[in-house]
Amino acid sequence: MSIPNNCADCPAHNTANLVKLGLNLENVDYVITMAGNPNTGKSTVFNNLTGLHQHTGNWPGKTVSRAEGGYIYDDKRYKVVDLPGTYSLLSTSTDEEVARDFILFGQPDVTVIVVDATRLERNLNLVLQILELTDRAVLCLNLMDEAKRNNLEIDIRALSKELGIPVIPASARRKQGMDELLQAIEAVASGKYKCKPPKIKSNSKKLNHAIETLAGKILETYPGLPNVNWVATRLLEGDNSIIEAVRSGEIGSLHEEDLTIQN
Amino acid sequence: MEDTVIKSIKGEEIISVANAARWDLGTDFHDSIIESIYEDASRIANKSVKQIGEKQAYSFDLKIDKIVTSRWLGFPLMFLVLAIVFWLTVAGANYPSGLLSSLLIDKIHPLLKNLAASINMPWWLSGVLIDGAYLSMAWVIAVMLPPMAIFFPIFTLLEDLGYLPRVAFNMDSLFRKAGAHGKQALTMSMGFGCNAAGVVAARVIDSPRERLIAIITNNFSLCNGRWPTQILIATIFIGGLVSPGLAGIVSAGSVVGIALLGIFFSLVVSWGLSRSVLKGEASSFSLELPPYRPPRILQTLYTSLIDRTIIVLTRAVVFAVPAGVVIWLVANIHIGDLSLAEHFIQWSNPFALVFGLNGVILLAYIIAIPANEIVIPTVLMLTVLSTNLSGVGAGSGVMFELDSVADTANVLHAGGWTLLTGINLMLFSLLHNPCSTTIITIYKETKSAKWTLVSTFLPIALGLIVTFFTTQIWFLFH
Numbered sequence: 001m002s003i004p005n006n007c008a009d010c011p012a013h014n015t016a017n018l019v020k021l022g023l024n025l026e027n028v029d030y031v032i033t034m035a036g037n038p039n040t041g042k043s044t045v046f047n048n049l050t051g052l053h054q055h056t057g058n059w060p061g062k063t064v065s066r067a068e069g070g071y072i073y074d075d076k077r078y079k080v081v082d083l084p085g086t087y088s089l090l091s092t093s094t095d096e097e098v099a100r101d102f103i104l105f106g107q108p109d110v111t112v113i114v115v116d117a118t119r120l121e122r123n124l125n126l127v128l129q130i131l132e133l134t135d136r137a138v139l140c141l142n143l144m145d146e147a148k149r150n151n152l153e154i155d156i157r158a159l160s161k162e163l164g165i166p167v168i169p170a171s172a173r174r175k176q177g178m179d180e181l182l183q184a185i186e187a188v189a190s191g192k193y194k195c196k197p198p199k200i201k202s203n204s205k206k207l208n209h210a211i212e213t214l215a216g217k218i219l220e221t222y223p224g225l226p227n228v229n230w231v232a233t234r235l236l237e238g239d240n241s242i243i244e245a246v247r248s249g250e251i252g253s254l255h256e257e258d259l260t261i262q263n
Numbered sequence: 264m265e266d267t268v269i270k271s272i273k274g275e276e277i278i279s280v281a282n283a284a285r286w287d288l289g290t291d292f293h294d295s296i297i298e299s300i301y302e303d304a305s306r307i308a309n310k311s312v313k314q315i316g317e318k319q320a321y322s323f324d325l326k327i328d329k330i331v332t333s334r335w336l337g338f339p340l341m342f343l344v345l346a347i348v349f350w351l352t353v354a355g356a357n358y359p360s361g362l363l364s365s366l367l368i369d370k371i372h373p374l375l376k377n378l379a380a381s382i383n384m385p386w387w388l389s390g391v392l393i394d395g396a397y398l399s400m401a402w403v404i405a406v407m408l409p410p411m412a413i414f415f416p417i418f419t420l421l422e423d424l425g426y427l428p429r430v431a432f433n434m435d436s437l438f439r440k441a442g443a444h445g446k447q448a449l450t451m452s453m454g455f456g457c458n459a460a461g462v463v464a465a466r467v468i469d470s471p472r473e474r475l476i477a478i479i480t481n482n483f484s485l486c487n488g489r490w491p492t493q494i495l496i497a498t499i500f501i502g503g504l505v506s507p508g509l510a511g512i513v514s515a516g517s518v519v520g521i522a523l524l525g526i527f528f529s530l531v532v533s534w535g536l537s538r539s540v541l542k543g544e545a546s547s548f549s550l551e552l553p554p555y556r557p558p559r560i561l562q563t564l565y566t567s568l569i570d571r572t573i574i575v576l577t578r579a580v581v582f583a584v585p586a587g588v589v590i591w592l593v594a595n596i597h598i599g600d601l602s603l604a605e606h607f608i609q610w611s612n613p614f615a616l617v618f619g620l621n622g623v624i625l626l627a628y629i630i631a632i633p634a635n636e637i638v639i640p641t642v643l644m645l646t647v648l649s650t651n652l653s654g655v656g657a658g659s660g661v662m663f664e665l666d667s668v669a670d671t672a673n674v675l676h677a678g679g680w681t682l683l684t685g686i687n688l689m690l691f692s693l694l695h696n697p698c699s700t701t702i703i704t705i706y707k708e709t710k711s712a713k714w715t716l717v718s719t720f721l722p723i724a725l726g727l728i729v730t731f732f733t734t735q736i737w738f739l740f741h
Binding site: 039090118120121122124125127128129146151152153154155156158159162163173198204206207210213214217218220221232233235236237238243246247248249251 | 274278282284287296297301303304307308311312315316556559
């Protein structure tokens, strides 16, 4: 005779459904990636999800290359890629390129953007840039305990509405908010939650026109290319790695991969 | 195939459209894009974040920062923290090290020997396996495990607390004056634990030039494997100069002195490289001083044990085992009357004496390329062997640990060691080639045989120059 367990059916108590997979990354259903500014606790969130012990420390820049791990949640297998922390995706240093290329060419199913709740404004600069690259993202508003300590109050719903993605308050060091984060990742990955991030529009009409023209030109060759405006902007700026990707046709693989997922 | 060609023609078209438009737009549109991002970010943040009452926590952080990064107190505090960490490591490691060595070396080793004898194992086989491989492994565990189990968690706690960025902040101006990157202070600190880890950590530096400098100079951070050598030799030769009451402080001070000398060389070599083969300006970077966070003690203990201690120890054991075999073999394979080891020692002695060292030390450093940890046991074993001391040790080619510092001192004095040999060994231990793991790591990180060779031989050259001059100056006065 088995004792009925009401918790098992309750979505809020789904940690029981979490199986940390460590480095076992075979046959994954979804690929998710962790991005964010340096020293916001990405690696701590990563460790909480995967059960790995990626070294964490209170100094910026200690994740120097990608770390990978995995977990099972609700019978789906996830692969998690932890990216080095960056302040922006605009100027090109090695770690920014690693982060950008993975979000752009790795086409993760969900990008979890970990931000420091106590320094939201500066962190949002990166968030907005990431949302230019991908629609499917979850904002993990980390270090909420420190925000409370600093008497900061954050309107989660307003933030989520502005960004068009789920916003999950968390204190990863105390393992708080992880259940909700897992649920949000699942909702975005499975398409239950439709993200509608805003796109950055410049005040300059001339620039907007140039972007539109160039985007049109790109779409002629690569119809249905996601984030075409972003690619156009980077081309206008003379970004060498994007120019190379256009030259070699690698840029088109974004689109083809997208199709294979839909098929 | 045709498709690719078309795509590539189209690609060129797209690029030329972009190029034309760029001329049209002028130069300031990049700024206008960034501006619009900042505007949006600030608008969203203003809408969703509210400050209730006063900001509190950071004013406390600021107060601490004013002290730990102050012009006058910053450096002394840093050295004090460093000294306390080392003191805790040295003092705390002594007792467990003794326990481990009495268990592994005094108890288990004879057991294994008896076992080998009881199954009639040939003498050379039990020699290679038990006196060579097993003993070197036992030594490395006994000597390395306790200090690492203390040093790494303390270091990780400092990291978790947020002290490391402050160290980088303090050191930044020095490194910049040397033409290197301020973050080199971070990689240097990592090097105090393990040079291979420090070399990998240099990835935080973007500019290839500055990253190379950080990689080449990382070896000047005394690593974990070299601390025991420094401490033992300092205790025997420098602590022995003063009264017993002062011996502890004086020898600890001389070890910190060697560590500081390492930092000095790190700066000087960085300066030399950035003025010659790796010419260039120091790039600026923004370093965020994160808020102090209360360290999570249990988790830190766990991760630093699993992450660092076990991994570094495994590596050391993996390298120590074959090295133990080699030591046993060179001590037991005879050509004519002398073993290979004795041949080398006699042949290299005249050369080594010019540098105030001896053939034993040179051979020990060759054998110990895989792991610096085994330098001292190798030196002792070879000294006993080459001076034919009787009554100590356990037979030729057997690595052993003497029960007390006094015994070790007796062996070394009998081997003709003087204060000069001691000082020069400490200097040479600071300035010699990186261990083989670090060399391999440097190659993996730089993908360049040339820079790997430079990183390997530059410290040896420096070491020989420095020991040569100390020796000459010594003889001027003696």
